[in-house]
Amino acid sequence: MAQRQQYQPLGHIVVTGGSGFLGNHIVALLHSRNAYTKLTVLDLKKPASPISGVNYIDTCDLTNFEALLSTFESLKADAVVHTASPNHTMGNKDLMYKVNVEGTRNVVNACQETGVKALVHTSTASLVHDTKSDLINADESYPLIMGKDQPEYYTITKAQAEIHVLASNRTPEYPKFLTCALRPSAMFGEGDVQLIPPGLSAYYKGQTKVQIGQNNNLFDFTEITNVAHAHHLALAALLATREREDKGGSVPLDTERVDGEAFFITNDSPVYFFDFARSVWAAAGDETKNEQVWTLSKDIGLLIATLMELVFWLFRLGKPNLTRQQVQYTCMTRYFNIDKAKTRLGYEPVVTMQEGIRKGVKDALYRGVVRGQPMELKGKKFD
Template structure:
């Protein structure tokens, strides 16, 4: 993949380009020289800006200011990743950024002649956080309203609906859009998946398992998600170029514009097998015969009691919550045949490579609660 030649896609704008996914997209596009100009719109610059990339402050919730930025940029395409962190729990901010901000980005694109937009959605839009998902595909309905307990997911679903409805509208028939739905992203720069998992290792919790570990789960390396965004962007722009030259629109079974795509590592794993691979990468030597298995019901009881105690004494969030028990014991994996066929998507980073790099990176950054601080800043743990 490193030696492959990529076609420059023109002036690309990445919203949220300083964040976890956005920064990986920027880094990947830069490594592939896949643009003539690359601009990041975010509230702040990353700790390590990528040379040659244009970074600009931008508030997506201020339409007039955003339009002014877009008018000056004259972008060819936009990758929209900007979103508050899921765990923040601020409903007003989630709606303002995920829904209103996305609508502002779409409108600014349309009014300044942007050709294409790839939107980052989430695989959770088809999940009620309780039911098992077995080989779920894009035909599954979005779960919203009273059936969706996660407000963050509601706002991501609303944003996705708007983005896809903005594809080839009567007023802007040449503006093309697509949405990608990654599942459980992890990797270098991760703050929500690998660091908490490693914290369990350093707290000595690797000898306890909740459930029988017979539930498959899709985890997705962040570089693969970035790769999928590049492919979707290239597909939309190729469609636009072909039609501008008088060519025909894609057939229904091959079109990318107006479509949503699940993105995974295409290798679902048993939930605790993933956790153990993370622990092993940090040095854990626990053997399966040493593991004490608790049933899901017992796990839920313990989590309920912990949540109650932590709430009564205002101690913050406990190490184990009922939601975590639910996810630990559920089956949740997706069919990515559509992304394979229409985007030409295949993972470029394996699960094990992604885990190894993600663990080393988390320890290097010192973001794991309970980790030995002498590992912080060391490249070779």
């Protein structure tokens, strides 16, 4: 596996949001590869399991530029991985804008003013999606969906952040500051709270015998270690470009460039939507056979979801188990072409879909974060 290879230390790396789902995996991966001389995490929360030798700063507010700049001046970092972002399910628009847009601008400015060489920004594959249309082999030439055509405010703020990050690459004032953006699709794995745990809840509620749609829609899910691996490759590419140019070497050709570019990241193996769900359920012990599954049409699913949303809204019961948005995602095709990442970053997945599902299910049950799971499974080690 790629983790066993020898990697060149990249200097002092700072990871914003390094105590979060993706950030923590990036920190752990870089640590396992001994890929830095120093590693610092900036976050507003402590990590669940601190890694020995990593410098954690849990009082850093990205929306406070003066404080952030002071922190960057003391760190003297070589490169930054910017993953910090609020949970998109919270629905707090003010927080989304302050962190995703203003916070990202502050990170960029702090990098530029303190001589940081490179910035890898975590974006999202949702930037090119209107949440309704099918995406078939979508690549980086697809336009960003913003404004009235983008119903997800979180995605709008992530688009604004990416645009600013890429526009900050090689500016006249900071011509040696290099940036790029990675766009992962539907991340899952150990530490996951938004994909595998809700999926497992359906299993423990006895809902595995119901399917919405014909399950003929391909969807891209991405194991979290692969996303972390892509960030490492992007860091290395930007810093190698900077080092080469500092020594008088040539600027990369347009067909080779990483700086100023965005890259979709997936497991490079789109699966039918319910095949992924059934793999998750099977890893937890589900034995439902295909002939036992009751298939509902998308229209019927939308009707049921609409009625449930109305009832839950009228009686203030919170969010129902099935929403219209969930039905849309369940029935849509959404997968991406990652040739650009493969050719320019040298990216290929290091964890397979099945291995990621197996590890993610074990981890979710061990943490006890699955609604409806038997409590005796919490804290239990699985073979």
